[in-house]
Amino acid sequence: MTLRSWITPFLFFSNNVVSLTGVVLVTIATVTWLLFLPVTLRGGITHPYFGIIVYLLLPCIFGLGLVMIPLGIYWRRRKQRISQTLLGDFPLDLRNPNLRRLTMFVLVTTFVNIVIASQFTYSAIDYMDSVSFCGQTCHTVMQPEFTAYQVSPHARVECVSCHIGAGASWFLRSKITGVGQVFAVMLHNYPKPIPTPVRNLRPAKETCETCHWSQHFADDRLVDIPTYAEDEQNTLTHTVLLLHVGGGQSRLGIHGRHLGEGVRVRYYPSDDRRQNIPWVEYTAAGETSVFVTAGTPQPDPSKVRVMDCMDCHNRPTHVFQSPERALDQGFVAGQISSTLPFAKKWALEVLKKNYSSQSEAARNIPAVFESYYQNNYPKLYEQSHKDVLRAAEQILAIYKRNVFPQMNITWGTYPNNIGHTEFTGCFRCHDEQHARNDGKTITQDCTACHSMVAVDEKQPKILTDLGVEQGKQP
Ligand code: HEC
Ligand code: HEC
Ligand code: HEC
Ligand code: HEC
Ligand code: HEC
Structure with missing residues (x-):
């Protein structure tokens, strides 16, 4: 039994262009795969184009090759059968040692191929799920x-x-x-931008709630919102809220009132973006009431939606900021020096201009911002031009995080439904316009959702008491 006699039947049948091409493809894919194996096993491929080649293209080549080999053999056999040359050369009988060898060969190669192919499929699926x-x-x-x-x-x-x-x-x-x-x-x-809400997003119960347990929600949460004014000193004030986040089971607080035990809120949005909500149904402890704005007819039942996490947290991760809020954070982090006169005002001015692309913004934003100081405060510019440069860089970074002209995404393109100051948010329903039969409305009482501990104060007592000195730059 030499190696040659083992391979003979295979060579005999596969000696045709189609099968041979198949063999070449399988070999190329296998060898390339073996070369990358040390890297892939370590999970080291994060470059997207490289990933496409290794995880998506190679398996296709491998699979195509695998299909071509038997196809070629089949065609060759058919040709031979038609020309009556087959049976004499190669009787299909297990007593024929050539056929036994062929069968063994096919079994062994199939096993090896399954091992390789399953590795391919696994890494392809894994790769398609990856963040990169x-x-x-x-x-x-x-x-x-x-x-x-x-x-x-x-x-x-x-x-x-x-x-x-x-x-x-x-x-x-x-x-x-x-x-x-x-x-x-x-x-x-x-479409540019990609329209929201995303319709085929899976229900929050099966995504968010795999990590966040809806029965265990937070206590009241103290939120400090530092704001820098558009004056010469970039004056810092604080608004401090105590948000009543609340617990799921308790039926208290923001979470409890919409998602607590036995609570269900259904609503009908009259626009595609779910920003206008004329009809709201509220069920708690077995009692159901309907709140509508004046003149709203009974909604189409197929368009009524049960409220879940995404109706408030529609931007849990793709958080596009407003230029004002982003700059405030830049000041707080010390990335933009609040000692630069009118820094906020000028930063807003350059940020809100129209640029045709991020690269055009990159050419303009830092240069224009710097020129304000060069022209108006030459002395200061000389002394602290490092601060100006650093601020200019940060302002550009803010632009690049939030505005994407190639996708038509600019300030405010995607509404954020948490809160009510930048977008309608909670006030889509909490506007005192949605009324029940008996006249009761969905409340806009400022203390229902948060106690207002301080509003635009320079040094709120609560922060001093707590020893919080946010926003003070070293
Ligand atoms: C914490 C959950 C979460 C993660 C992680 C997440 N997304 Fe989203 N994503 C959402 C939600 C919720 C929406 C729906 C927003 C809406 O409907 O208003 C969304 C919307 C989108 C949209 C539609 C456009 C938009 O801005 O609303 C795209 C595109 C998108 N996500 C891509 C991605 C990509 C790419 C990743 C990984 C890099 C990712 N998402 C990770 C929750 C998530
Ligand atoms: C795979 C787990 C996972 C999933 C799925 C997930 N989250 Fe989270 N989420 C986290 C973790 C971990 C944190 C805490 C991050 C931290 O504190 O740095 C977090 C934080 C949050 C916060 C608090 C953010 C803040 O500013 O403090 C909110 C709100 C939130 N998630 C909402 C959602 C929503 C809505 C969804 C569904 C669209 C979701 N999460 C899906 C793991 C997850
Ligand atoms: C009625 C609107 C609303 C709904 C519905 C809602 N949340 Fe919230 N959630 C809020 C608000 C408001 C806050 C506090 C403000 C903030 O963190 O920006 C909050 C805070 C949170 C936090 C942070 C808690 C903390 O202590 O910092 C997490 C996590 C969270 N929500 C997850 C969820 C998940 C998961 C769901 C769905 C099961 C959900 N929320 C449904 C409005 C809502
Ligand atoms: C789809 C409509 C809708 C949206 C959006 C909505 N709510 Fe509500 N909310 C309701 C309804 C309905 C009630 C119950 C009203 C009642 O029984 O008087 C309610 C009740 C509450 C209550 C209890 C008020 C009280 O007086 O006891 C709080 C707190 C609350 N919501 C906070 C929020 C916050 C915060 C947001 C935004 C993040 C929000 N809601 C968004 C419909 C909504
Ligand atoms: C239905 C609930 C609800 C009601 C009613 C409500 N708020 Fe709010 N408010 C919120 C939430 C949620 C936030 C967002 C907190 C955050 O950014 O995490 C917020 C934020 C704010 C902020 C900070 C805004 C900022 O700069 O980011 C101010 C100021 C404010 N509310 C004032 C008011 C006033 C005044 C009223 C009464 C007319 C009121 N709110 C009524 C839920 C409510």
Whole structure:
């Protein structure tokens, strides 16, 4: 039994162009795969294009090759059968040692192929679920979400944990719609910006609540909102709120009142973005009441939505800021010096201008900001031009985190439903306009959701008492 006699039957049948091409493809894929194996086993491939080649293209080549080998053999056999040359050369009988060897050969190679192919499939699926695939492969489309995500509280949560969730049927569904999305990106045929709310997002119960237990919610939460004025001194004031976040089971506080035991809120949005809500149904302890704005007819039942986490936390991770809030944070962090006269005012001015692309912004924002100080405060510019430079860089960074002209995303494109000062948010329902039969309205009482501990104060007592000195730059 020499190696040659083992391989003979295989060579005999596969000696045709199709099968030989197949063999070449399988070999190329296998060798390349072996070369990358040390890196892939360490999970080291995060570069999106490299990932596409190793995890998506190689398995395709491998699979194509595998299919071509038997196909070629089949065609060759058929040809031979037609020309009546087959049976004489190679009787199909297990007593034929050649056939036995062929069978063994096929069994062994199939086993090896299954091992390789399963590794391929596993890493391909794993890769398609990875943050770098979701966030970076389709760079233009996902760049805004990926950028915001990287500085969010969920920066270590994979995209798929919120967008797909566990379970085979959602996995399949996402892969099927995913194919359409890949084509849309290749053909540049996608909406800019991507419209929200995302319709096929899985219910919060199966995503958010795999990590956040809805029965265990927070106590009151003290929130300090530092604001820098647009005056020469960039005067700092604080608004301090005690937010009544509340607990799920207790039916108290913000969470409890909408999601507590036995509580259900259903609503009808009259626009696609769910920003106008004329009809709200509230069920608690078995009692149901309906709050409507004047003149609202009975809504179409198929458009009524049960409220969940996403109706308030629609931006848990893709948090696009307002320029004012982003600058305040820059001041607090000491990245923008509050000693620069009118820093906030000028920063806002350059940030709110229209730029055709991020690179145009990069050419203009720092230069224009610096020129304010060069022209108006030449002496200060000389002394602290490092501060000016650093501030200019940070202002550009703020722009790049929040405005994406190539996707038509600018300040305020995506509303954030938490709060009520920058967008309608809670006041979509809590506006005193939604009334029950008996005249009771959904409250806008300022103390229902938060106690206002301090409003625009320079040195709120509560912060001094607590020893908090936020916003004071060293
Ligand atoms: C903590 C959960 C969470 C994670 C993690 C997450 N997303 Fe989202 N994402 C959401 C929610 C919720 C929405 C829906 C916003 C809406 O409907 O208003 C959304 C919306 C989007 C949208 C639609 C456009 C927009 O800005 O609303 C895109 C695109 C997107 N996500 C991409 C990604 C990518 C890429 C990643 C990983 C880098 C990711 N997401 C990670 C929760 C998440
Ligand atoms: C895989 C786990 C995971 C999933 C899924 C998840 N979260 Fe979170 N979430 C976290 C962790 C961990 C933190 C705490 C991060 C920190 O404190 O730095 C957090 C923090 C938060 C916070 C507080 C943020 C802050 O500013 O303090 C909110 C609100 C939140 N998540 C809402 C959501 C919503 C809404 C969803 C569903 C769309 C969701 N989360 C899905 C793990 C998760
Ligand atoms: C009615 C609106 C609303 C709904 C519905 C809602 N939340 Fe919240 N949630 C808030 C507000 C308001 C806060 C506090 C403000 C903030 O953190 O910015 C908050 C805070 C949180 C926090 C941070 C708690 C802390 O101590 O910092 C987490 C985590 C959270 N929510 C998760 C969820 C999850 C998960 C769901 C769905 C089961 C949910 N929320 C539903 C309004 C809501
Ligand atoms: C879809 C409509 C809707 C939205 C959006 C909404 N709520 Fe409510 N909320 C209700 C309804 C309905 C009630 C119960 C009213 C009643 O029974 O008087 C309620 C009750 C409350 C209560 C209890 C008030 C009281 O007097 O006891 C709080 C607190 C509250 N909501 C906070 C919030 C916050 C914070 C937000 C935004 C993050 C928000 N709600 C967004 C519909 C909504
Ligand atoms: C339905 C609940 C609710 C009601 C009613 C309500 N607020 Fe608020 N308010 C919120 C939430 C939620 C936030 C966001 C806190 C955060 O940013 O985390 C907020 C934030 C604020 C802020 C800080 C805004 C900022 O700069 O970010 C101010 C000021 C404020 N509220 C004032 C008021 C006043 C005045 C009233 C009475 C007319 C009122 N609120 C009624 C829920 C409510």
